[in-house]
Amino acid sequence: MIARAKITGTGMSVPDRVVRNDELASLMDTSDEWIRQRTGIEERHWIGEGESPATLAQGAARQAIADAGLEERDIDCILLSTLSAQHDFPGTSFFLQDRLDVAEVPCIDLRAQCSGFLYGLSFADSLVRTGKYERVLVVGCEVHSTGLDVSTRGRDVAVLFGDGAGAVVVEPVRDSDDPSGILDVRLHAQGRYAKKLWIEGPSSAQVPARLTHEDVDAGKIFPKMEGRFVFKHAVTRMPEVLREALEAASIKLADVDLFLFHQANLRINEYVAGQLEIPPEKLLHNIQRYGNCSAGSIPMLLAEATRGDRLREGQLVCMTAFGSGFTWASAVVRW
Ligand code: UT7
Numbered sequence: 001m002i003a004r005a006k007i008t009g010t011g012m013s014v015p016d017r018v019v020r021n022d023e024l025a026s027l028m029d030t031s032d033e034w035i036r037q038r039t040g041i042e043e044r045h046w047i048g049e050g051e052s053p054a055t056l057a058q059g060a061a062r063q064a065i066a067d068a069g070l071e072e073r074d075i076d077c078i079l080l081s082t083l084s085a086q087h088d089f090p091g092t093s094f095f096l097q098d099r100l101d102v103a104e105v106p107c108i109d110l111r112a113q114c115s116g117f118l119y120g121l122s123f124a125d126s127l128v129r130t131g132k133y134e135r136v137l138v139v140g141c142e143v144h145s146t147g148l149d150v151s152t153r154g155r156d157v158a159v160l161f162g163d164g165a166g167a168v169v170v171e172p173v174r175d176s177d178d179p180s181g182i183l184d185v186r187l188h189a190q191g192r193y194a195k196k197l198w199i200e201g202p203s204s205a206q207v208p209a210r211l212t213h214e215d216v217d218a219g220k221i222f223p224k225m226e227g228r229f230v231f232k233h234a235v236t237r238m239p240e241v242l243r244e245a246l247e248a249a250s251i252k253l254a255d256v257d258l259f260l261f262h263q264a265n266l267r268i269n270e271y272v273a274g275q276l277e278i279p280p281e282k283l284l285h286n287i288q289r290y291g292n293c294s295a296g297s298i299p300m301l302l303a304e305a306t307r308g309d310r311l312r313e314g315q316l317v318c319m320t321a322f323g324s325g326f327t328w329a330s331a332v333v334r335w
Pocket of ligand 1: 029030031034035038039114155156157159226227228230231234263264265268292294322323324
């Protein structure tokens with residue numbers, strides 16, 4: 001009998017190259033002060049020659065698999081969330097699989113942007129609880145740096161994003177006396193606002209060609225965001241779904257030991273924590289060092305929390321995200 005699914009290992013990987021705010025200020029009309037004040041970001045990591053989404057995902061996956069006490073060949077399913085696929089066709093997960101010593105296991109690319117890791121965790125939870133798969137690798141991985149408009153035209157978005165990957169292994173809990181595991185995950189989406197934070201091209205809906213030279217010149221290949229609109233929805237939806245997940249798991253907010261929020265903006269997270277009266281010491285951030293790594297942000301935080309002794313056996317962690325789609329999600333896990 002499978003009582004529950006649980007996260008048995010965590011890992012993360014970022015490129016070596018550190019890009020500080022001052023370096024961006026040499027490329028566009030921005031400043032270290034503006035970026036820190038509005039977002040909390042001090043630096044981020046960008047890939048260099050020889051690195052790719054698959055190499056970052058591999059680094060995170062290897063750590064997570066070793067942390068779970070497993071061998072790579074023990075993995076029986078790969079779920080990889082990303083909005084910055086290594087190649088749109090076929091994605092990233094296949095290139096990750098090729099770099100791991102795994103069998104011909106299924107590879108699934110998931111597309112839920114900044115909520116992507118929690119979407120992946122939810123599907124892994126279902127796959128493991130139903131007995132379909134036993135050792136699922138869930139990865140959140142982004143390489144934003146190669147797709148940013150680093151001129152002043154793109155400054156509102158370019159300063160926000162970083163490259164990075166986080167991974168976990170999800171396995172069954174068979175002992176009914178073991179209280180640890182994924183207690184609940186709640187997922188939502190609202191397609192009405194898909195164009196509030198998106199990349200317009202290439203688009204297979206554009207006839208006769210999904211990308212033209214004019215599209216490239218017009219900057220359609222770069223992410224665009226209505227920042228204030230997204231901000232307002234983030235600070236509404238995050239508390240909403242967090243409460244929903246806690247209620248579904250029959251957990252009181254005050255009993256949660258650690259809150260891990262998507263790292264889009266330090267001000268968003270502090271505002272949400274303030275609304276919910278979450279004490280600052282229960283909230284962990286890494287946006288200062290990594291920027292917004294979209295689907296990578298939460299599993300990277302989780303990897304840091306477990307290694308830094310911020311999350312110990314028996315403790316409760318609540319992870320909450322909001323992002324493009326719009327998508328939003330929250331998971332409650334007993335470690
Ligand atoms: O990860 C998915 C979810 N994403 C989010 O949740 C992000 C939500 N949005 C935000 O975090 C914020 O809206 C931003 C950090 C993106 C922007 O902060 P803001 O306080 O909303 O600034 P704004 O867009 O209203 O821009 C204020 C001013 C504008 O100038 P004017 O019109 O007041 O003269 C911008 O042109 O700041 C200017 N600006 C910049 N200045 C220096 C925009 N980007 C920059 C920049 N450097 N990089």
